[in-house]
Amino acid sequence: MGNDGGSIPKRRELVKNAARTPTVSELKAIILESLGHAWSHCALSDAPLDMETAVSDASGRLYNYESVLKHLTATDESTDAAPTLTMIRSLRDIVRLKVTHRGEKYICPVSLKQLGPGTRSVYLVPCGHAFAEVVVTEIKEDLCPECSEPFERENVITILPTTEKDIEHLVQRMEDLKSRGLCHSLKKDRSEKMKKKRKGGDISQDDRDKRDPDSITPGNKKVKKDDARISGINNPLAASLTARVLAEQDEKIKQRHLAETGLARH
Template sequence: MGCDGGTIPKRDELVRTKKKPEQKDKAADLVAKWKHCALSQERLVEPIMACELGKLYNRESALEFLLDRSKFECAQSFDHLRVLKDLKKLELTVNRGYEGWLAEKGDSYIDMQKSGYICPVVGLEMNGKYKFCFSWKCGCVVSERALKEVKTDVCHKCGKPFAPEDIVLMNAAEEDYDEMKTKMEARRLKTKMEKKAKKAEKHKVETTSQAAEGEASSSKRVRIVEPAKVESGSSKLTNGLKNPRTKVTNGKVEEKAAKAKSIQEDPTASKAFKSLFTSSDRARNQPKAHWVTFNPMYY
């Protein structure tokens, strides 16, 4: 057969066969999804954020992405991230038995399936082998098994109520991805309609309050004025009277007294008021100041 040493060749050594498609390592894929940021591929550090499709992010990486998308090559895959409200901070339960990232040694076994977080209800590790989910209202993370075993309408961790459409699967598989996307669109549409309803109600309250204030102010301004007879050819400034010094009181026309030429001749002014002016008798008889001492009391 042309092989030295009596070796027996195999079929794949003699016949050219089609190569099997390259498959990714499942353990490495789970580690990349559950222990690394989906944007920067760095190790996840608290606070850990999650989007409505269940992907995990570091807070700093998410903020950097929202500020400048051009720095990331995979920006098209994260078009659903528009503002910071599209991310939710996760409330995780720490695994006390987790020793953290240790230095790799050549003769030691490294268990990549250990996780730093567990389910607070059933104690399963959040390593990708089991499905985990969180409530979009509170952000508390539990396993899907806990939701199925203990059926309730409130969160197992914080007690906040939630609806079935508020549950988001973390790192959802391809068959669950379409369902998560449908829930996301329905949730965003619901919040949009609620905002519109609040704005309409607020605008309605403002308009009613303004109308009530306008009615109150108009009622205060109403005055009852008795009609006065206006002769033809009279001006508006004279109030329909021939003499501008006349006025109407209780339907009778009274003439004002002609203004006196001097204050001292005014019969309506008092003596004290008249004494304030130099034209009074008291001011004339008052002694003047001496030209040397400037003392009005010196004679």
């Protein structure tokens, strides 16, 4: 009548085992499992991550570009609005990752190591190229090994950081950028500028969007067919995804309006 060999564990033994501190190897296994999920799923929607269109924010988390657009264009009434636990307020708060793939695997173009939970990986801002961390650490010149664009060491972003040192570095970086009026992508933070302008006079959301194609923010309910935000996106794939997401939001708002109108009549 026992669990194994006729022995019956006592309650205090079960409680003691359940409350024990995990070993180092167990903690590593837990972290590796968590990283595996984060490398393969969007941090916003939890949908499978498409590395071809993946983007990252200042914390090093990974997102599907389409999920970010839905988050930024979600209305207050939307039932599928994205979680608020994100640093993304506009497209200026993300950088599109540029990854090298070999077959179904994504690799560092220099070391050829597979990018994922088993390799400490980083990407550079502003270009977005991703590498194994060791490659960027060892290069002497502060030039991207892929595109030769200059970068500063503070703008080397650890992908999905797990150590306190890496996390503190990213937090400090964002504080420094904010003090300089910059976003994660190193573009100017328009939100602060718009706040100052609003103090002097009212500015409509439409006027804001026409001037700034990267300023898509949550709660924007008006989407036009010839939206300047779409025409201002140079990447064809990004523009296509943006147009599709905005069209979906348009349709949802239209259907909701029709439903509310119908209920009001009855």
